[in-house]
Amino acid sequence: MPSAPTKETTMTAAEASAAFDPDALGAYLFSNYRRAPVAFERGSGCRLWSTAGKEYLDFVAGIAVCSLGHADPRLAAAIADQAARLLHVSNLYWIPEQAEAARRLVQASGGAFQRAFFCNSGAEANEALIKIARKRGSASGRYEIVVADNSFHGRTLGALAATGNPAYHRGFAPLPEGFRFVPFNDLGALEAAIGERTCAVLLEPIQGEGGVYPATTEYLQGAERLCRKHDLLFLLDEVQTGIGRTGLMFAFEHYGVTPHAIALAKGLGGGVAVGAVLAQEEAANLQPGEHGTTFGGNPLAMAAVIAVQKALTEDGVLQNATAMGRVLQQRLEALVQSSRGAAISVRGKGLLLAVALDPALPAPKVVERCFERGLLVNAVRPDTIRMAPPLVVTEGEIDRAVGILGEALAAE
Ligand SMILES: *Cc1c(COP(=O)(O)O)cnc(C)c1O
Numbered sequence: 001m002p003s004a005p006t007k008e009t010t011m012t013a014a015e016a017s018a019a020f021d022p023d024a025l026g027a028y029l030f031s032n033y034r035r036a037p038v039a040f041e042r043g044s045g046c047r048l049w050s051t052a053g054k055e056y057l058d059f060v061a062g063i064a065v066c067s068l069g070h071a072d073p074r075l076a077a078a079i080a081d082q083a084a085r086l087l088h089v090s091n092l093y094w095i096p097e098q099a100e101a102a103r104r105l106v107q108a109s110g111g112a113f114q115r116a117f118f119c120n121s122g123a124e125a126n127e128a129l130i131k132i133a134r135k136r137g138s139a140s141g142r143y144e145i146v147v148a149d150n151s152f153h154g155r156t157l158g159a160l161a162a163t164g165n166p167a168y169h170r171g172f173a174p175l176p177e178g179f180r181f182v183p184f185n186d187l188g189a190l191e192a193a194i195g196e197r198t199c200a201v202l203l204e205p206i207q208g209e210g211g212v213y214p215a216t217t218e219y220l221q222g223a224e225r226l227c228r229k230h231d232l233l234f235l236l237d238e239v240q241t242g243i244g245r246t247g248l249m250f251a252f253e254h255y256g257v258t259p260h261a262i263a264l265a266k267g268l269g270g271g272v273a274v275g276a277v278l279a280q281e282e283a284a285n286l287q288p289g290e291h292g293t294t295f296g297g298n299p300l301a302m303a304a305v306i307a308v309q310k311a312l313t314e315d316g317v318l319q320n321a322t323a324m325g326r327v328l329q330q331r332l333e334a335l336v337q338s339s340r341g342a343a344i345s346v347r348g349k350g351l352l353l354a355v356a357l358d359p360a361l362p363a364p365k366v367v368e369r370c371f372e373r374g375l376l377v378n379a380v381r382p383d384t385i386r387m388a389p390p391l392v393v394t395e396g397e398i399d400r401a402v403g404i405l406g407e408a409l410a411a412e
Helices: 013-019 073-085 096-108 122-138 157-161 187-193 217-229 299-314 317-338 363-372 395-410
Strands: 040-044 047-050 055-058 115-119 144-148 179-182 198-203 233-237 261-264 275-279 343-349 352-357 378-381 384-387
Touching: 055 395, 073 299, 096 115, 096 275, 096 299, 115 122, 115 299, 122 144, 122 157, 122 198, 122 233, 122 261, 122 275, 179 187, 187 217, 198 217, 217 233, 299 317, 317 343, 317 352, 317 395, 363 378, 363 384, 363 395
Parallel strands: 144 179, 144 198, 198 233, 233 261
Antiparallel strands: 040 047, 047 055, 115 275, 261 275, 343 352, 352 384, 378 384
């Protein structure tokens, strides 16, 4: 069992939060984030302790990033050991840790992919997918990528241009051209959008930031079929859904499809910044000089990727995610039944779940009530709470979290 922090705090939580001054903390930073008035100084598993000494149950997990929870000894040791030997050498040289991380991910894909490219974030992984698609299309004058409304692919200009949320585009024109938007889960619209200039289709298997909306099986299978028929690349953004988050290593496995390539990041390094593209041989088309990134696949990030993969596949963390995903879904369904209409439905897969609320009950208000009661969750829509705990979450922690959410829904 992880132990509580040993550091003595003399202030009460109330005193500390009175002393907590977001203005002072924000004095030298950009104002581009809306932050809750709290800072954490330590974590263990699914628990976090604030600087005020208050304990929280973490069902945000750094936005689906901390797959092994906080302060996982396996990950910490792998990173410390690597840091003591070598952090970075650049891709001017071979990096054995990169080869091993690629081998493990390719193997984890069960034959779906043959090659990996490493970068540093989800946006960057999607940029690579866009370049892969355009390069392949360039031989036949095709460059257009069909993407979905309500999608999220990242904040860099290319990934932003592919993102189906006009609010994120505002003020940043002109964005790169060549993206065609269609309503999500509408196969007819997707087919109608494919034209002479189309080179690829890029979708999230579950729209995470958009509110945890899963694609239907007919939709993803139909999209794959259309891609084969029109010689397009079938690309999936698994930045949020990948690496065990949905109860399987990759979300595409739920759907019986095999994309040409996928983007990964978030949970891939368990909290260390790292992104990747996994691709079939034909989509691994970038040649020397055509793409790269200084930090991509450096030994530190690769040590983290390997440690996370080991924990998932060898220490039973993936099986835990599968089992606990079922438990969380079941508990949330029960909460919907008992909530007298405050909670309406549950969406998602595995440990990427959302609870839709009565629109009269603002989700940010519920998030705040959970926060006061020591549970971290976030509002992905004005009427939707997302739950994405670490993949090491236990049944006891799930019961506590759902109990707190129930109290928050019932509170006046
Ligand atoms: C978070 C996210 C991204 C962006 O990842 P960053 O690491 O923030 O660049 C892209 N796609 C999806 C599906 C995401 O959830």
